[in-house]
Amino acid sequence: MSEIENKAENGSMDGAGECTAGDPKDDKGLGLGVIFFMGAFLICFLSGWLLFPKLLYSKKEQPFNFDHALHTGEAGDCESCHFLREDGTFSGIPNLESCMECHTDEPMGETEDEAVFCEEYVAKEKEVPWLVYARQPDCVYFSHAAHIMGENAKGKIDCITCHGHIGESTTSRPYEENRITGYSRDIWGKNIWGIKKNSWDRMKMDDCAECHVEMDGHKGYCFQCHK
Amino acid sequence: MKIDRRSFLGLGLGAAAGIAVSPVGVKLTDDSSIWTQNWPWTPVPEDGEITYENSVCSLCPGSCGISVRKIKGRPVKIEGDENCPITGGGACLHGIAGLQYLYDPARVKTPLRKNGKRFEPISWEEAISTVAGKLGEIRENGSDTLGLITGGAQGSMTGMFRRFLDAFGSSNAFAMPSLDANLELTAQTLHGAGKTLGFDLENSDFVLSFGAGLLEGWGSPVACYKANSSRKERHGKLYQIEPRLSNTAANADKWIPCKPGTEADLALGICAVLLSKNLFAPGVYPGGLNRFTANVTKQYSPENVEAITGVKAADIEKLAVEFANAKNAVAIPGRGRGDQGQSLREFAAVQTLNALTGRLNKKGGVFIFDKESYLSFPEAAMDEIAEAGAGKDKQAASLDELVTKINASDAPLLNALFVYNANPCYALRDPKRVKDAFKKVPFVVSFSSYLDETAMEADVILPASTFLERMEDVPSGGGLAKQVVGLARPMVNPVFDTKNPGDALIALAQAMGGTIAESFEWETYEEALEAIAESVWETLSEEGYAVVAEGNPEGIPTTNFAYMADMPDAVQAQGDGKLILMPIDNMRLTGASSPFAVKTVSDKVIAGKDVVVEINPATAKGLKDGGDAVITTPVGKAKVKVFLNEGMMPGVIGMAKGLGHTYDNPYVAGKGVNVNDLIAPVIEPGSGLDAAFGITASISKA
Numbered sequence: 042m043s044e045i046e047n048k049a050e051n052g053s054m055d056g057a058g059e060c061t062a063g064d065p066k067d068d069k070g071l072g073l074g075v076i077f078f079m080g081a082f083l084i085c086f087l088s089g090w091l092l093f094p095k096l097l098y099s100k101k102e103q104p105f106n107f108d109h110a111l112h113t114g115e116a117g118d119c120e121s122c123h124f125l126r127e128d129g130t131f132s133g134i135p136n137l138e139s140c141m142e143c144h145t146d147e148p149m150g151e152t153e154d155e156a157v158f159c160e161e162y163v164a165k166e167k168e169v170p171w172l173v174y175a176r177q178p179d180c181v182y183f184s185h186a187a188h189i190m191g192e193n194a195k196g197k198i199d200c201i202t203c204h205g206h207i208g209e210s211t212t213s214r215p216y217e218e219n220r221i222t223g224y225s226r227d228i229w230g231k232n233i234w235g236i237k238k239n240s241w242d243r244m245k246m247d248d249c250a251e252c253h254v255e256m257d258g259h260k261g262y263c264f265q266c267h268k
Numbered sequence: 269m270k271i272d273r274r275s276f277l278g279l280g281l282g283a284a285a286g287i288a289v290s291p292v293g294v295k296l297t298d299d300s301s302i303w304t305q306n307w308p309w310t311p312v313p314e315d316g317e318i319t320y321e322n323s324v325c326s327l328c329p330g331s332c333g334i335s336v337r338k339i340k341g342r343p344v345k346i347e348g349d350e351n352c353p354i355t356g357g358g359a360c361l362h363g364i365a366g367l368q369y370l371y372d373p374a375r376v377k378t379p380l381r382k383n384g385k386r387f388e389p390i391s392w393e394e395a396i397s398t399v400a401g402k403l404g405e406i407r408e409n410g411s412d413t414l415g416l417i418t419g420g421a422q423g424s425m426t427g428m429f430r431r432f433l434d435a436f437g438s439s440n441a442f443a444m445p446s447l448d449a450n451l452e453l454t455a456q457t458l459h460g461a462g463k464t465l466g467f468d469l470e471n472s473d474f475v476l477s478f479g480a481g482l483l484e485g486w487g488s489p490v491a492c493y494k495a496n497s498s499r500k501e502r503h504g505k506l507y508q509i510e511p512r513l514s515n516t517a518a519n520a521d522k523w524i525p526c527k528p529g530t531e532a533d534l535a536l537g538i539c540a541v542l543l544s545k546n547l548f549a550p551g552v553y554p555g556g557l558n559r560f561t562a563n564v565t566k567q568y569s570p571e572n573v574e575a576i577t578g579v580k581a582a583d584i585e586k587l588a589v590e591f592a593n594a595k596n597a598v599a600i601p602g603r604g605r606g607d608q609g610q611s612l613r614e615f616a617a618v619q620t621l622n623a624l625t626g627r628l629n630k631k632g633g634v635f636i637f638d639k640e641s642y643l644s645f646p647e648a649a650m651d652e653i654a655e656a657g658a659g660k661d662k663q664a665a666s667l668d669e670l671v672t673k674i675n676a677s678d679a680p681l682l683n684a685l686f687v688y689n690a691n692p693c694y695a696l697r698d699p700k701r702v703k704d705a706f707k708k709v710p711f712v713v714s715f716s717s718y719l720d721e722t723a724m725e726a727d728v729i730l731p732a733s734t735f736l737e738r739m740e741d742v743p744s745g746g747g748l749a750k751q752v753v754g755l756a757r758p759m760v761n762p763v764f765d766t767k768n769p770g771d772a773l774i775a776l777a778q779a780m781g782g783t784i785a786e787s788f789e790w791e792t793y794e795e796a797l798e799a800i801a802e803s804v805w806e807t808l809s810e811e812g813y814a815v816v817a818e819g820n821p822e823g824i825p826t827t828n829f830a831y832m833a834d835m836p837d838a839v840q841a842q843g844d845g846k847l848i849l850m851p852i853d854n855m856r857l858t859g860a861s862s863p864f865a866v867k868t869v870s871d872k873v874i875a876g877k878d879v880v881v882e883i884n885p886a887t888a889k890g891l892k893d894g895g896d897a898v899i900t901t902p903v904g905k906a907k908v909k910v911f912l913n914e915g916m917m918p919g920v921i922g923m924a925k926g927l928g929h930t931y932d933n934p935y936v937a938g939k940g941v942n943v944n945d946l947i948a949p950v951i952e953p954g955s956g957l958d959a960a961f962g963i964t965a966s967i968s969k970a
């Protein structure tokens with residue numbers, strides 16, 4: 042046996058010796074280890090579930106409160122303000138010009154929010170910097186026209202299916218912005234586990250695919266939405 | 269109880285397990301992947317309402333109508349305008365990349381004044397008063413020492429500049445070489461003053477092109493593309509005469525290679541055949557045809573022409589008969605883009621061929637138009653100095669001649685010079701001599717949008733808004749068979765502190781006072797344009813275009829053969845090298861180039877940073893395809909790469925034009941060499957044109 046082999050063998054034997062040398066005190070250590078394990082597990086699990094979303098999202102308030110219910114009552118349905126342009130593109134959130142088809146710099150009602158709108162935006166001809174709950178990443182191409190203008194049920198989806206009952210809301214909830222991606226929490230959904238109960242709870246690619254499979258029997262192709 | 273290693277292990281494992289089963293892992297993975305797909309620092313264009321607005325592209329003489337797509341008022345794309353009477357919806361790669369010029373790194377962002385070797389920014393007020401003050405001094409000591417260089421000679425903007433010179437008292441207005449100017453000079457020589465030529469390519473069943481690069485940017489490029497594709501449907505013929513198998517030649521029914529610079533000789537050879545065979549058509553020839561007939565048949569017999577051009581005598585005769593017998597045939601002059609390095613002799617010889625075969629004012633032939641009648645300037649107010657200046661002759665017949673004269677004279681020939689829409693320190697032959705001439709002019713005012721090679725030589729720059737930022741009438745030219753004027757409208761507010769040059773000129777005139785101010789009594793250029801273009805304004809402003817003339821003009825115009833009967837001498841290439849270096853026009857490299865356009869240039873034109881030259885394998889003794897070589901001409905030397913090309917006539921080296929810019933635009937400059945650096949001008953006696961079709965050269969392995 043060479044010297045090197047000798048050393049190696051001795052070395053390994055040494056190691057084995059240490060390992061097998063039992064010590065009764067270790068049991069207590071193990072018990073404590075389990076307690077520490079359980080404690081840490083619980084704390085981390087709970088913070089991952091409850092605290093993490095609070096850290097991940099920053100809350101922002103809309104420039105002022107917007108009462109959808111009031112407007113749908115006065116102006117009509119969703120399409121009165123969120124319409125398709127002549128060329129088929131979607132107008133999205135109305136710009137100041139559209140609002141001013143009804144509003145002037147004199148408030149029509151009594152609410153404080155309308156006063157803010159009239160003074161800060163209409164009078165100063167400044168666009169309202171609305172935060173858009175449903176904005177998708179820029180790499181996603183979505184055509185509203187294709188989803189609402191179709192001939193049959195497939196292409197005649199109502200707004201609620203994706204956007205929920207926002208039209209009935211009387212106040213604007215805070216906008217929650219993902220600090221990493223910069224996108225709205227509405228895309229991943231309120232539920233941090235990604236669990237959804239309603240079709241409008243989430244707006245991830247899987248949700249698009251789910252509906253497409255249901256309607257078309259196929260998820261669709263990458264380039265249909267990612268152009 | 270003792271806390272030991274294991275407790276900590278438990279703690280760590282517990283934490284890890286806790287995190288692992290919480291949503292943190294899956295959520296962070298998802299978020300980080302979204303983040304990487306949407307780098308927050310990547311600029312993303314704003315979304316908004318899409319609108320389209322129409323305007324006209326003036327990047328080249330094409331005058332194509334464009335439709336600018338805007339999102340939320342911001343132009344994002346340029347397409348052709350389907351209503352354009354010239355193109356019917358086409359646009360070239362320069363036009364569609366036009367937005368890049370708005371944000372060009374070399375743009376002049378504010379008025380500049382040269383201080384030593386560097387420019388310093390100044391306000392518009394200061395710039396105008398500096399220029400007005402300086403011009404006032406100069407005017408006292410000789411008003412005819414103010415010169416002007418413009419890109420083209422048409423349109424209200426050039427008209428405004430010329431008017432300024434009139435009111436100032438100088439007749440020294442010059443324009444860069446252009447196809448329009450060449451056609452006008454030809455018309456003037458053969459058919460009388462105030463006329464120009466338009467070629468009815470769309471209806472011609474036989475186009476005999478004397479090197480005209482119909483697919484390389486000749487005339488109104490998109491209109492030529494259209495005429496070429498419709499020719500195939502109409503079963504019309506195209507014969508292309510030139511030393512190189514260009515795109516046009518490759519598209520033609522027949523390619524007739526001739527030695528560089530001998531196109532005129534071939535045209536005269538064909539004339540001689542027609543006259544000797546009595547195949548010519550009757551026409552209106554004041555001064556008669558006899559002297560021309562006698563001289564041309566003597567000097568340009570098919571055998572003589574074969575010796576000069578390299579085209580077989582039998583082929584010349586056949587070609588003449590074929591051309592004479594075709595129904596709607598037309599011959600077109602102007603090698604390449606038809607602007608630079610052309611001779612009046614050549615243009616006139618080709619037009620003589622049209623006249624002799626009765627193609628004037630005939631469908632599918634050539635139209636003799638009266639020049640630009642839609643503009644009418646009110647009479648300029650003239651004081652004594654202006655009257656005196658108006659009586660004096662121009663310093664030179666052409667810009668190239670002017671440059672030569674400035675360099676030859678000891679005392680300054682010009683004390684001040686305006687440059688608008690022109691880059692002579694790059695685009696004229698042997699630009700070094702142009703720069704030298706500029707240095708001899710004490711006060712140069714540039715109205716450039718870009719700090720290009722010429723603006724660099726200026727003392728003051730009054731930066732112009734680009735064509736997308738201002739209003740201007742854009743008259744069609746470029747040998748079109750109809751005369752159309754389009755209206756370029758501001759598609760966007762000026763991105764930088766620039767002005768419509770018309771407004772800058774009005775401000776300058778006002779600052780100078782006296783009769784100069786009286787000649788410019790408009791508030792704005794837009795007001796001036798409305799008044800000057802009154803005859804077409806209603807249509808122009810409502811529809812964006814006004815058709816000034818369309819269809820063949822009535823009657824047969826007169827043709828005067830005096831110039832051709834004198835048998836003007838052919839211009840020879842300078843030097844005594846064995847080969848001829850010939851510039852090649854390329855649609856992708858014209859005028860100011862956008863980063864987009866430069867990216868589309870093939871590696872047979874530029875390889876890395878080296879310019880590629882084309883040479884026939886038979887001529888390229890010892891040179892390898894793709895190898896390095898050095899070209900030497902009487903005026904310069906350049907390192908090049910070699911492309912062995914059977915489509916190049918033996919004895920000729922071809923090099924692309926439009927490379928080798930040296931100004932501060934990394935996308936366009938620093939690529940290859942400027943072929944003009946290697947070619948000296950050869951001034952044609954009489955016309956004053958730089959008629960150098962090339963220069964003699966030698967090439968050797970590097």
Ligand code: SF4
Pocket residue numbers: 325326327328329330331332358359360361362363364488489490
């Ligand atoms: S051909 Fe000339 S005018 Fe027409 S789009 Fe191209 S650059 Fe503009």
